[in-house]
Amino acid sequence: GGGGVGNASNSGVTVVEEDVGEIVRKTTRGLLASIQRERDGEAVDRARIKRLTAALVNLGLYADHFERAFLDHSAAYYRAEGTRAAQSSDAAGFLTHCEARLAEEEDRASTYLDASTRRTLTRCVEQNLVETHVIGVLDKGFDALCAENRIEDLRRLHALCARVDKVDKLRDAFAARAKRVGAAIVQDEENDKDMVQNLLDVKESLERIVSDAFGGSLELFSNALKEAFESFVNSRRNRPAELIAKYVDGKLRAGSKSGYVDEEEMERTLDAVLTLFRHIQGKDVFEAFYKKDLAKRLLLSKSASVDAEKSMISRLKAECGSQFTTKLEGMFKDVETSRDIMRGFAADEKIAKELPENVDVFVHVLTAGYWPTYAPCEVKLPRELDHLQRVFSEYYLSKHGGRRLVWQNALGHVLLRAEFPKCGVKELAVSLFQAVVLMLFNDAETMSFEELKDATGIEDKELRRTLQSLACGKANQRVLSKTPKGKDVDDGDVFAVNDDFNERLTRIKVNSIQMKETKEDNDATNERVFQDRQYQIDAAIVRVMKTRKTLSHQLLVGELFNQIKFPAKPADLKKRIESLIDREYLERDRGNAQVYNYLA
Amino acid sequence: ARRCRVSRARPPAWAAFATMNRLNKAQKDKVKRFAAVADADEKTALAVLKEVRWDLELGLETYFTSPSSHFASSNVDAAALEKTYGEYRAADDTHDDDIIDAAGIERLCADIGIDPVDPVILNISSKMEAKTMGAYTKEEFFRGMTRMETSDARALKSKIPALRAEMDDPNIFKRVFEYSFDFAKEPNHKSLPLETATAMFKVLLDGRWALVDEWCAFLEKDGSVKAVTRDTWNQTLEFSRQIGEDMSGYDPAGAWPYLIDEFVEHKLEQKS
Numbered sequence: 114g115g116g117g118v119g120n121a122s123n124s125g126v127t128v129v130e131e132d133v134g135e136i137v138r139k140t141t142r143g144l145l146a147s148i149q150r151e152r153d154g155e156a157v158d159r160a161r162i163k164r165l166t167a168a169l170v171n172l173g174l175y176a177d178h179f180e181r182a183f184l185d186h187s188a189a190y191y192r193a194e195g196t197r198a199a200q201s202s203d204a205a206g207f208l209t210h211c212e213a214r215l216a217e218e219e220d221r222a223s224t225y226l227d228a229s230t231r232r233t234l235t236r237c238v239e240q241n242l243v244e245t246h247v248i249g250v251l252d253k254g255f256d257a258l259c260a261e262n263r264i265e266d267l268r269r270l271h272a273l274c275a276r277v278d279k280v281d282k283l284r285d286a287f288a289a290r291a292k293r294v295g296a297a298i299v300q301d302e303e304n305d306k307d308m309v310q311n312l313l314d315v316k317e318s319l320e321r322i323v324s325d326a327f328g329g330s331l332e333l334f335s336n337a338l339k340e341a342f343e344s345f346v347n348s349r350r351n352r353p354a355e356l357i358a359k360y361v362d363g364k365l366r367a368g369s370k371s372g373y374v375d376e377e378e379m380e381r382t383l384d385a386v387l388t389l390f391r392h393i394q395g396k397d398v399f400e401a402f403y404k405k406d407l408a409k410r411l412l413l414s415k416s417a418s419v420d421a422e423k424s425m426i427s428r429l430k431a432e433c434g435s436q437f438t439t440k441l442e443g444m445f446k447d448v449e450t451s452r453d454i455m456r457g458f459a460a461d462e463k464i465a466k467e468l469p470e471n472v473d474v475f476v477h478v479l480t481a482g483y484w485p486t487y488a489p490c491e492v493k494l495p496r497e498l499d500h501l502q503r504v505f506s507e508y509y510l511s512k513h514g515g516r517r518l519v520w521q522n523a524l525g526h527v528l529l530r531a532e533f534p535k536c537g538v539k540e541l542a543v544s545l546f547q548a549v550v551l552m553l554f555n556d557a558e559t560m561s562f563e564e565l566k567d568a569t570g571i572e573d574k575e576l577r578r579t580l581q582s583l584a585c586g587k588a589n590q591r592v593l594s595k596t597p598k599g600k601d602v603d604d605g606d607v608f609a610v611n612d613d614f615n616e617r618l619t620r621i622k623v624n625s626i627q628m629k630e631t632k633e634d635n636d637a638t639n640e641r642v643f644q645d646r647q648y649q650i651d652a653a654i655v656r657v658m659k660t661r662k663t664l665s666h667q668l669l670v671g672e673l674f675n676q677i678k679f680p681a682k683p684a685d686l687k688k689r690i691e692s693l694i695d696r697e698y699l700e701r702d703r704g705n706a707q708v709y710n711y712l713a
Numbered sequence: 714a715r716r717c718r719v720s721r722a723r724p725p726a727w728a729a730f731a732t733m734n735r736l737n738k739a740q741k742d743k744v745k746r747f748a749a750v751a752d753a754d755e756k757t758a759l760a761v762l763k764e765v766r767w768d769l770e771l772g773l774e775t776y777f778t779s780p781s782s783h784f785a786s787s788n789v790d791a792a793a794l795e796k797t798y799g800e801y802r803a804a805d806d807t808h809d810d811d812i813i814d815a816a817g818i819e820r821l822c823a824d825i826g827i828d829p830v831d832p833v834i835l836n837i838s839s840k841m842e843a844k845t846m847g848a849y850t851k852e853e854f855f856r857g858m859t860r861m862e863t864s865d866a867r868a869l870k871s872k873i874p875a876l877r878a879e880m881d882d883p884n885i886f887k888r889v890f891e892y893s894f895d896f897a898k899e900p901n902h903k904s905l906p907l908e909t910a911t912a913m914f915k916v917l918l919d920g921r922w923a924l925v926d927e928w929c930a931f932l933e934k935d936g937s938v939k940a941v942t943r944d945t946w947n948q949t950l951e952f953s954r955q956i957g958e959d960m961s962g963y964d965p966a967g968a969w970p971y972l973i974d975e976f977v978e979h980k981l982e983q984k985s
Binding site for chain 1: 903904942943944945947948951966967968970971974
């Protein structure tokens with residue numbers, strides 16, 4: 114102010130304008146200071162701030178003089194705060210902080226700012242506080258939040274990402290985590306026996322995160338999870354498929370530790386397992402192991418629940434088509450048909466005359482194509498058992514001429530009545546081989562390993578395993594004694610009935626070795642799948658070449674990938690092509706080594 | 714060009730020359746190619762091609778499947794051949810068939826001044842169409858010597874430089890190379906045992922392929938390769954001709970045998 118008196122009205126206006134300008138600036142500075150104080154946690158006079166901003170609006174000075182400065186000020190404030198908070202808080206803390214600030218600014222805008230500022234203010238906080246630092250959270254804190262199942266924090270993270278259009282980055286971080294965690298489980302070879310359960314657990318927790326925390330973008334995250342499954346389940350050849358089959362066997366088998374509890378839980382478990390199975394690329398491995406285990410369950414009557422078995426089959430059918438399950442269904446049918454056959458057999462009077470009275474026999478007749486292939490096992494049956502087999506064979510073949518019966522003695526089991534000096538009469542549930550060995554002691558006090566080998570005709574390794582289960586196992590199963598004592602069966606060992614055998618139970622199960630799986634069994638199954646795949650590739654090559662007559666290598670490989678249903682590497686295909694060249698099904702074209710000709 | 718008047722009284726050499734002159738360029742070409750691939754002299758080539766009406770493929774097929782004596786030139790003295798054969802054949806009681814056995818072949822090699830593992834012996838054996846290493850039947854011996862136009866060791870010895878030089882022709886070398894597979898393997902087997910294969914690779918490709926020793930070492934390396942198939946054998950030659958030492962230009966998605974794929978991978982790993 115000040116100046117001459119001269120032109121009173123002009124200088125008055127200037128003075129007023131200058132003064133007003135200065136007042137507005139002072140007011141704005143004051144307001145910003147108050148707001149900052151409030152942001153910093155002090156209490157301020159909100160009503161007064163409201164009056165001032167309202168006045169500015171009325172004077173038409175709000176937008177240019179206040180709002181612009183306010184937004185710049187807020188931006189700077191939150192930029193600084195963002196950096197501080199990101200450094201000093203953990204991820205969860207930072208997210209909570211952001212959420213709180215956003216709510217606070219909402220409230221601020223509606224309480225004492227003009228309505229027009231609201232959106233821009235929110236945007237300002239999002240950009241400066243959230244957007245800059247949320248990626249940092251994804252990089253450093255996201256994994257821990259998932260690992261600890263911090264649903265609330267994850268929900269918050271999702272909401273914030275949505276505000277700043279970073280949901281894609283969240284998706285990527287989630288997918289990466291799922292893949293990492295899943296692959297770690299799958300590739301941990303030392304903990305194979307827990308792999309499936311661990312995968313199911315991880316799957317459940319990841320699914321919960323998707324539904325509870327990322328529900329706003331459900332489809333996006335569900336798909337990301339599916340992709341992750343696909344990648345980690347197949348990150349190791351063959352083994353996951355095998356383990357899933359074994360896991361299901363554990364559930365469907367009676368008497369196993371992790372076995373059948375009730376129908377509802379069984380259904381849930383099977384559902385969960387199926388979703389893992391869905392992503393397996395080499396489903397033929399699963400089938401081979403599943404079939405093998407199913408066979409054991411059916412033949413040794415070890416199914417916990419027929420309904421559960423059938424339920425699993427229909428799930429597999431729905432998943433893979435009926436071709437996948439025809440053989441499995443055939444196995445069930447064989448078991449039922451065998452029951453019918455045995456009814457007829459038992460009722461037949463002629464047969465009844467030929468059978469000894471004190472022996473019951475049940476024969477499972479297996480249609481070869483449906484069941485797993487069993488290696489033929491040599492054994493010299495005792496007279497009584499041989500007779501039973503002969504009688505049945507004659508009966509069956511008289512009803513079904515033109516068929517051929519092959520006895521699978523390795524699968525047979527016997528309930529043998531035995532009398533022990535100390536505990537009297539017991540029933541021993543044993544495998545056929547074990548029975549063959551035991552029955553020899555009806556006629557001999559002691560037998561050496563070599564004598565047993567000679568008398569039974571059982572193959573060396575198998576005989577040792579059998580004797581081990583009878584003479585070297587737990588005390589309550591040790592029906593034979595071995596001299597010298599010890600865990601292994603060596604040449605020269607001598608066996609006798611264990612006179613000290615003293616068990617309370619009437620029926621003693623010694624045949625658990627039949628349910629157990631040896632490493633050789635496992636390897637044999639894997640080998641069979643491998644062989645099968647080779648045949649399939651060969652057949653596909655011949656099929657394609659027969660039709661096309663002449664084809665370049667690239668096109669042939671392309672065709673094969675269309676036809677083959679299991680994972681195969683180009684190198685595998687090449688090896689089969691070379692094998693077929695060697696066997697003269699194909700030749701390389703003389704003019705162009707990259708082209709093959711079919712040789713009729 | 715002056716027209717030659719051909720009269721019946723001309724000696725055979727003249728007739729051949731004159732006849733050759735009456736051929737057009739394509740036909741002359743075919744004669745030359747036939748002679749190179751079939752390893753026959755031009756007179757024989759001409760005779761065959763005329764019989765098959767200048768179908769080169771057919772001519773080659775016929776020539777290789779028919780008894781070669783059909784087309785043999787008459788430049789070689791049968792009696793002299795008989796005598797030479799007698800000098801090297803196995804004693805009557807040592808073998809079932811009438812053959813020159815390994816001992817005899819060794820003596821022959823010594824007499825013609827070559828090492829028994831000299832690659833030129835493979836060229837010679839291929840001309841004989843000898844079925845298997847270590848024995849020449851009388852028919853095979855006669856066939857080969859006739860083709861080479863020699864009737865005794867001395868003549869054969871003087872032919873050695875030419876027989877060697879011939880192997881520098883890529884077509885002829887390829888024929889000898891592919892022939893060597895059958896020659897070296899057991900008659901009733903399909904593949905060549907690894908040990909024999911690597912020995913043969915070295916005999917044939919030493920000095921012609923810088924990587925032959927590396928290739929053999931690679932095959933022997935992990936013990937999983939027990940034999941070499943015909944296809945891998947044949948494609949090894951192609952590989953040695955088409956791909957340089959740095960493996961550039963190699964297409965692993967191509968139709969190369971899988972062992973060669975692995976070799977290339979091994980070489981590239983070495984590089985890095």
